[in-house]
Amino acid sequence: MQYSLDINIQLKGGMLDPEAAAIKQSLERIGFKTRELKLAKKIQVTIDAETEKDAENTAKQMCERLLANPVIHDYTIAVTVVNQ
Amino acid sequence: MQYSLDINIQLKGGMLDPEAAAIKQSLERIGFKTRELKLAKKIQVTIDAETEKDAENTAKQMCERLLANPVIHDYTIAVTVVNQ
Numbered sequence: 001m002q003y004s005l006d007i008n009i010q011l012k013g014g015m016l017d018p019e020a021a022a023i024k025q026s027l028e029r030i031g032f033k034t035r036e037l038k039l040a041k042k043i044q045v046t047i048d049a050e051t052e053k054d055a056e057n058t059a060k061q062m063c064e065r066l067l068a069n070p071v072i073h074d075y076t077i078a079v080t081v082v083n084q
Numbered sequence: 085m086q087y088s089l090d091i092n093i094q095l096k097g098g099m100l101d102p103e104a105a106a107i108k109q110s111l112e113r114i115g116f117k118t119r120e121l122k123l124a125k126k127i128q129v130t131i132d133a134e135t136e137k138d139a140e141n142t143a144k145q146m147c148e149r150l151l152a153n154p155v156i157h158d159y160t161i162a163v164t165v166v167n168q
Contacts (some may be wrong), residue, residue, distance in 0.1 A: 008126065027150060030149055030150060034129050035086065035130040041126070043121065043122075043123055045120070046118065046120040046121075066114060
């Protein structure tokens with residue numbers, strides 16, 4: 001079966017995020033007051049798997065082996081069946 | 085009132101995404117077969133606004149003036165009240 005994996009990768013809380021700080025500053029320079037700004041990378045992957053559990057395990061392994069750096073990143077995974 | 089804006093920015097369909105292609109290739113090189121892989125940037129901004137409608141308009145303006153390039157990007161906005 002086909003599954004869609006929504007993987008969200010974000011810097012751990014408290015980590016300095018220069019890109020977010022730069023965007024926040026640019027927004028304020030053109031007049032947008034913001035309290036807080038955080039960035040996340042969303043990776044949407046479509047894979048074949050036997051079960052939803054298999055798909056979720058595959059996503060976890062993808063994160064641990066390539067997509068996320070466990071020292072600085074937190075990640076969340078959402079799995080949905082793809083209707084053909 | 086405080087509102088949390090979840091802004092999702094993605095390349096328009098059909099656009100070539102070299103970063104996504106590189107990630108897909110790296111995943112396959114370490115043994116993960118994928119059908120499709122798409123990337124999106126998620127920006128979470130906390131702002132003050134009078135109403136939810138005002139917050140949404142502010143988010144739209146942020147996208148149109150800075151965060152998204154209307155020629156190559158699609159964006160979605162989700163607004164939620166921040167409970168203090």
